[in-house]
Each structure stands twice: as C-alpha cells, then as structure tokens.
Amino acid sequence: MDSEARPVHADVTLTVNGSERRLRVDTRSSLLDVLRETLGLTGSKKGCDHGQCGACTVLLDGRRANACLALAVAHDGAEVVTVEGLAADGRLSAVQEAFVENDAFQCGYCTPGQLCSATAMLDEARAGWPSAVTADVSRDPFLDDAEIRERMSGNLCRCGAYVGIVAAVRDVAGETNRAARDPGAVAERIKEASRT
Amino acid sequence: MRPFVYERPANVADALELHRDGALYLGGGTNLVDLMRLGVEEPTRLVDVSRLPYGEIEVRPDGTLVIGAAVRNSDLAADRTVRETHPMLAQAVLMGASGQIRNQATVGGNLLQRTRCSYFQDASKPCNKREPGTGCPAREGEHHNLAILGHSPECVATHPSDMAVALAALDASVRVRGRDGERTIPFEEFHRLPGGEPERDSNLRDGDLVTAVEVPPLAMPSRYRKVRERASFAFALVSVAAAVRTVGATVPDGEGGVVRDVRLALGGVAHKPWRCRRAEDVLRGAPADEETFLRAAEAELEAAEPLRDNAYKVPLARNLIVRTLLDLREAS
Numbered sequence: 001m002d003s004e005a006r007p008v009h010a011d012v013t014l015t016v017n018g019s020e021r022r023l024r025v026d027t028r029s030s031l032l033d034v035l036r037e038t039l040g041l042t043g044s045k046k047g048c049d050h051g052q053c054g055a056c057t058v059l060l061d062g063r064r065a066n067a068c069l070a071l072a073v074a075h076d077g078a079e080v081v082t083v084e085g086l087a088a089d090g091r092l093s094a095v096q097e098a099f100v101e102n103d104a105f106q107c108g109y110c111t112p113g114q115l116c117s118a119t120a121m122l123d124e125a126r127a128g129w130p131s132a133v134t135a136d137v138s139r140d141p142f143l144d145d146a147e148i149r150e151r152m153s154g155n156l157c158r159c160g161a162y163v164g165i166v167a168a169v170r171d172v173a174g175e176t177n178r179a180a181r182d183p184g185a186v187a188e189r190i191k192e193a194s195r196t
Numbered sequence: 197m198r199p200f201v202y203e204r205p206a207n208v209a210d211a212l213e214l215h216r217d218g219a220l221y222l223g224g225g226t227n228l229v230d231l232m233r234l235g236v237e238e239p240t241r242l243v244d245v246s247r248l249p250y251g252e253i254e255v256r257p258d259g260t261l262v263i264g265a266a267v268r269n270s271d272l273a274a275d276r277t278v279r280e281t282h283p284m285l286a287q288a289v290l291m292g293a294s295g296q297i298r299n300q301a302t303v304g305g306n307l308l309q310r311t312r313c314s315y316f317q318d319a320s321k322p323c324n325k326r327e328p329g330t331g332c333p334a335r336e337g338e339h340h341n342l343a344i345l346g347h348s349p350e351c352v353a354t355h356p357s358d359m360a361v362a363l364a365a366l367d368a369s370v371r372v373r374g375r376d377g378e379r380t381i382p383f384e385e386f387h388r389l390p391g392g393e394p395e396r397d398s399n400l401r402d403g404d405l406v407t408a409v410e411v412p413p414l415a416m417p418s419r420y421r422k423v424r425e426r427a428s429f430a431f432a433l434v435s436v437a438a439a440v441r442t443v444g445a446t447v448p449d450g451e452g453g454v455v456r457d458v459r460l461a462l463g464g465v466a467h468k469p470w471r472c473r474r475a476e477d478v479l480r481g482a483p484a485d486e487e488t489f490l491r492a493a494e495a496e497l498e499a500a501e502p503l504r505d506n507a508y509k510v511p512l513a514r515n516l517i518v519r520t521l522l523d524l525r526e527a528s
Contacts, residue, residue, distance in 0.1 A: 027202045063299040073202045129274040132290040153428035154294025
C-alpha cells in the first residue's frame with residue numbers, strides 16, 4: 001500500500017438515540033457502517049448501499065436520510081435516531097404500533113427503514129410539505145393513499161408488504177389529515193399538548 | 197473507496213484555497229459518495245461546503261429568488277414563496293429522487309450531479325466522459341434512455357437533473373465564486389453539450405464554487421411534467437418544464453387566444469437541460485391552439501438525431517410538450 005492509499009481518520013461526535021458518542025472514524029465510513037459496525041446498532045439495514053432501496057433510512061438531525069450516502073465525518077455534531085430509538089419507555093411509537101396492527105411487514109428487512117421513513121414523512125406532511133403527486137403545490141397536502149405511496153417510494157419492499165404499509169401510515173395520518181381539513185384542529189392539538 | 201482527507205472550511209476563501217490537486221467539493225453527497233463507492237470519482241480530498249453560509253432562500257422586492265447553493269432540495273420544494281410564484285420549480289424538485297435523498301441533496305450539488313449513463317457508472321467499461329479517449333460503448337450498446345438532441349460521436353449521455361430543467365426554462369443564472377472573484381453565468385451557458393470534451397459537464401473553471409442560483413420572477417402559469425419507467429423515484433425518459441401566458445378570448449371549447457409569452461425546456465433528451473428556443477419562437481404571438489403547439493414541438497424536434505433504441509423519445513417529447521401547453525392554456 002503506497003503512502004497515498006493509507007486510511008485517513010477523523011474524530012466525530014454523534015448523538016445517537018439520545019446518547020453522545022465520541023468516535024474515531026475512517027473518513028470513508030458511511031454513517032450506516034458506523035451505526036452498525038462501531039456502535040452495534042444493527043437495526044438500520046444495508047440493502048443496496050447506493051441510496052436506492054431506503055433500508056438504511058435513519059433520522060438525521062430530525063430528517064429522514066439514507067445513512068449509506070452520508071459520510072460519518074461530514075455529520076460531526078449530528079443527532080441521529082435509528083429504529084432502536086423510536087420506541088420510548090418500553091412502548092412502541094404510534095407508527096410501530098400501526099405497522100403491527102396492519103401486518104405491514106413480512107421478512108422485516110426493510111421494516112426499520114420503513115418505520116423511520118414513515119415517522120419523518122408524517123412530520124413532513126404535518127409541516128405542509130407538498131409531494132410530486134400534490135395537484136396544487138401551493139396548498140398543504142392531504143395524505144390519501146396516492147400521497148402516502150409517493151412519499152414512501154424511497155423505501156423498497158421486496159416481499160410486497162406495501163398494502164399493509166400504506167394502511168399503517170394512513171392510520172397514523174388521521175390526525176394530520178384532520179388538521180389539513182380543519183385548521184381549528186391544530187389549535188385543539190396545541191391545547192392538548194400543553195396540558196400534558 | 198480510495199482514502200481521502202476531509203476538510204470543512206470556515207469560509208469561502210478557505211474553501212477555494214483547499215480545492216486543489218484532486219480535491220472535490222462535497223455538498224449533500226448523494227451523488228458524489230455513490231460515485232466514490234463505484235470507483236468513478238477518486239478525490240484525494242473532500243472540501244465540505246455544505247455548512248458555508250449559502251443555506252438561505254432570499255426573495256428580492258421584485259420577486260427574484262436567490263437560492264443559496266447549500267439549500268436542501270426538500271427546503272426549496274417546501275418553500276411557500278417558491279410554491280406560489282414558481283410552481284414548476286417546486287414540482288421539478290419534488291419529481292427528483294426520493295424524500296430521503298431530497299433531504300440530503302443540495303441545490304449546488306444538484307446542478308453538478310453526473311450522468312447516470314450505465315457505462316459512465318461502471319468503472320470497468322470504457323467511457324469518454326470518465327476517461328477521455330477510451331470510447332463510447334453506449335452509442336452502439338444500451339442507450340434506450342440516452343440523448344436524442346445535441347449529442348456527439350464521443351458521448352450520448354443525458355443530464356439527470358429535473359430541477360435544472362425548470363431552471364433552464366426560468367431564465368435562471370448561476371452565481372459562482374472563483375479564484376478571480378465572483379461572476380454570474382446565464383443558465384444556458386452553465387452546462388455544456390458534449391462535443392469533443394464530454395468529460396466537462398459545465399463551463400465552471402477549476403476551483404469555482406457555485407454559491408447561489410438566481411431565478412427572475414415568473415408571471416404566468418407553469419408546470420413540470422415527467423415521464424419515467426416507473427411511477428416514482430426514477431430518472432426522466434423525457435420531461436418538460438413549461439410556462440405560458442395567453443391573451444384574448446377563449447371560446448367554450450377551449451380554442452382561441454394568442455400566446456403572449458412562453459418558456460419551454462426539455463429534460464432527459466440531451467447532455468444539458470434543453471431550452472426550446474425554436475419552439476418558443478413559433479409559439480410567441482401565434483394562436484394558442486393545438487395545431488400551433490404541435491408545429492412548435494415539431495420545429496424543436498427537427499434537430500433530433502435518435503439512436504437505434506431511443507427514437508420513441510421524439511414522439512414522446514412532442515406529445516408531452518403539446519399536452520402540457522394545452523393544460524397550461526386552460527390555467528392561463
């Protein structure tokens with residue numbers, strides 16, 4: 001190995017599922033490899049390793065991202081949530097519950113990515129983001145099945161569990177959609193949140 | 197992947213200084229990291245420019261958008277002003293890639309992403325764009341999704357960006373910081389046709405950093421439409437960015453009126469976003485009817501030189517232009 005080909009290392013700090021982790025990484029390491037191999041969080045899956053299948057989807061600074069396309073070194077200081085961090089206090093999240101209720105998985109390989117993607121996708125819709133199938137992009141979206149399918153299209157499932165996945169997301173989208181139809185519901189939600 | 201040094205410069209001057217001898221700028225990395233993993237790009241150093249202060253969208257009093265190069269694609273598409281004033285731009289961004297990738301990708305990186313021609317992406321095959329002088333297997337090989345306009349014997353690759361097609365139609369310009377200072381490049385002069393130098397995608401000079409895209413106001417209905425091999429998360433076979441303003445009476449069957457102003461660009465057909473100047477010339481001042489739209493599309497596509505397996509793109513582009521102009525006339 002000539003001197004040019006020697007690995008280069010760098011120090012990074014990541015907050016992963018709420019815990020701060022200081023690591024020394026090869027600059028070539030993807031966030032996915034660091035999560036799986038260094039931190040032992042094997043929930044995020046390596047599917048295509050080219051950003052095409054979505055099995056590696058995590059929440060990166062609150063947004064869904066493909067961990068395989070993210071260089072760990074470029075995300076020094078980031079907050080990462082993996083599928084292991086979605087449940088809290090021993091209770092599954094609403095999205096996880098809905099996946100169980102709707103039989104939204106089969107072999108399970110794509111499921112961690114689907115769960116992270118769905119969680120963030122609902123936040124995106126709540127924030128009023130349009131999608132490629134939103135007829136009028138100037139309006140806030142209503143999450144019908146076409147919207148859910150389009151927004152989840154970055155996550156492939158080779159078993160074909162899509163029908164269950166769409167049903168699960170639709171179940172959790174109920175509140176978002178009530179808000180999209182009725183602005184008063186948003187005020188109600190804020191009131192409710194401030195009580196708890 | 198070949199080892200590389202990672203740098204995160206604090207300001208643009210440091211970024212320009214670090215961008216030397218085999219270095220590349222890193223934005224969101226959604227294309228570059230993939231190309232490094234494929235062995236297509238082998239930078240010795242990555243200069244991460246994603247945290248430089250180019251992450252804002254400014255709206256000037258006259259309605260011009262100044263979109264920072266580090267703005268994430270998803271933030272551009274979600275921006276309320278962009279959605280209301282330049283809907284075709286929001287639509288084009290939303291039709292590119294997946295939600296995850298749009299969250300990571302940046303505007304500057306989007307302009308500079310490389311072709312997805314399968315020979316370019318396969319480091320074991322010859323490719324004039326990757327390794328000048330080695331040949332172009334795509335011309336006789338797998339080219340069903342490649343160029344029909346402006347290609348050369350050296351290269352038949354297409355530019356993959358949807359956003360750039362909208363920007364071409366919108367008369368945008370690209371703001372650049374180079375070692376000799378700042379300058380602005382009109383969008384049509386930013387990307388290149390392959391000619392004898394297909395390895396050069398753009399007219400940037402060595403070390404140039406894209407800092408922003410400027411988009412003038414648009415006072416007409418607009419739309420981006422894309423045809424691909426599956427319903428979502430795929431590159432365009434053909435896409436069209438169109439804006440049209442008609443004046444005069446429109447009778448109930450939809451006929452009538454005259455085209456006052458029009459902008460038209462095609463994606464998926466050439467080495468760069470293809471601004472349809474010939475079609476626009478036919479349309480401006482002409483009756484806003486299907487016959488004119490067809491004549492305009494055919495005038496543009498007269499220059500098409502389809503290959504063995506991609507001749508279907510000519511009628512596809514023609515029909516897409518006509519259908520989109522008809523839809524926009526209803527909205528005009």
